[in-house]
Amino acid sequence: MRQVGKRVTSADVAQEAGVSRTTVSFVLNDRPGHAIPEETRQRVLEAARRLKYRPHASARALAAGHSDVVLLALPDMPVGAGISRFCEEVATALADRGLTLIAHFARADDQSLQDVCAAVDASAVIGLDAFEQTTVQALHSVGVKVVIPSGGHAPSMRHVGQVQAEHLIGRGHRHLGYAMSTHAGHLPMARHRLQGAADACAAASLEPPVVIGVDLEIAAAEQAVRQWASQSVTGVCGFNDDTALAVLAGAREAGVRVPQDLAVVGADDVPTAALSLPPLTTVSFDLGEAGRHRAETVASALAGHILVSDGVPVAPELIVRSSS
Structure with a gap:
């Protein structure tokens, strides 16, 4: 009788099916070149299912x-x-x-x-x-x-900023801002996305985006919105949706209407983006x-x-x- 709590082995499967361990190995590892009768193969597979057999990692690796x-x-x-x-x-x-x-x-x-x-x-x-x-x-x-x-990671990320900026430019915005993440780990990706937005502005003969780091705090976001307003920025690309959502909150605190006075676009399409007030325009990916x-x-x-x-x-x- 198999000891309770003991890991099920190929020997247990062999005993249950009434075959040798070699036969179990051939069947479970689906090794070519071995003529195992179909009835025997099914008996081994059924025994393995019944015992809930899981091959050990080292055995799987060897096979x-x-x-x-x-x-x-x-x-x-x-x-x-x-x-x-x-x-x-x-x-x-x-x-x-x-x-x-x-x-x-x-x-x-x-x-x-x-x-x-x-x-x-x-x-x-x-x-x-x-x-x-x-x-x-x-x-x-x-x-x-x-x-x-990643392979092609940088061009893809530049494309994100480009899509954001081209949308805003297409809506008539001629002076854009960029809400940069303040987390050091985000900076490599954020710089690529910013470059894409800058490229779109250059292609439309516009000045590059006004870049402001935005912490995920209402007071910091409000200050950023006021800075953009003082520089006649009417459209902002957020590094990601979290940053863009902070900008929306900052705009409410500053009394700046969205999108009438300030249009905002995020990136990544997080679930809460559709629930914000107003719902956030964003860039999505087929993950x-x-x-x-x-x-x-x-x-x-x-x-x-x-x-x-x-x-x-x-x-x-x-x-x-x-x-x-």
């Missing part, structure tokens, strides 16, 4: 030639609704392919990325930012088979497609196929609401 762990390297920045949704989509898409996602949050006092990968036996690493070549080499040295950086693309790329690379592209095709889409 597949790599572990099923994929590590997502997240930069040192607040994890908002957008990144959370992306993580969920990647995790779901990877799970459909028999892979498990682990998220690693970078901090100054954390273990190095390669140490974490070695500890969890990661077979692949996905990045939100591009990796230095030395980092890629270090990851490969600890057994990581596939390293997939489901992005997650599926990453998962397909990882699975393909682990199967030994050549990587054609490591980029994530995320096309920004403008969601027009009452704030602009």
Whole structure:
């Protein structure tokens, strides 16, 4: 009798099905080149289901030639609704392919990325930012088979700011502002988005946006709105929806009407964007497609196929609401 609380093993499955452990291995690992009668195969599968057998990670790795762990390297920045949704989509898409996602949050006092990968036996690493070549080499040295950086991250982020600014310019706004995040972890992404807004202004022969850092506090946002008003700014691009929502709150405190006196556009389409007063115009992404693309790329690379592209095709889409 199997001991209660003991992990179910392939030997237990073999005993339950009345076959050898070798037969169980052939069936559960779906190894080609072995003629297992269909009746025997079904008996093994039914025994495994009945016992709720889960192969040990090391056994799965041995059979597949790599572990099923994929590590997502997240930069040192607040994890908002957008990144959370992306993580969920990647995790779901990877799970459909028999892979498990682990998220690693970078901090100054954390273990190095390669140490974490070695500890969890990661077979692949996905990045939100591009990796230095030395980092890629270090990851490969600890057994990581596939390293997939963001690929095209900067152009995509510039496109966000461009879409925001072009919308405001198309609505007749000739002097724009940019609500910059004050969190250091946001700055690399924010600078790319700001550059996109500046490019759109330059293409329309306008001055670049007036940049003001906006804390997520009403008093700070009100002060920023008053500064923009003093400089005749009539349209503001927010780094993200949280920043743009702060601008809306600041405008209410300053007595500035939105969108009559000041139009506001955010980015990332967080759930609360549609619930603000007025509802916030924003830039949305198909994170489901992005997650599926990453998962397909990882699975393909682990199967030994050549990587054609490591980029994530995320096309920004403008969601027009009452704030602009």
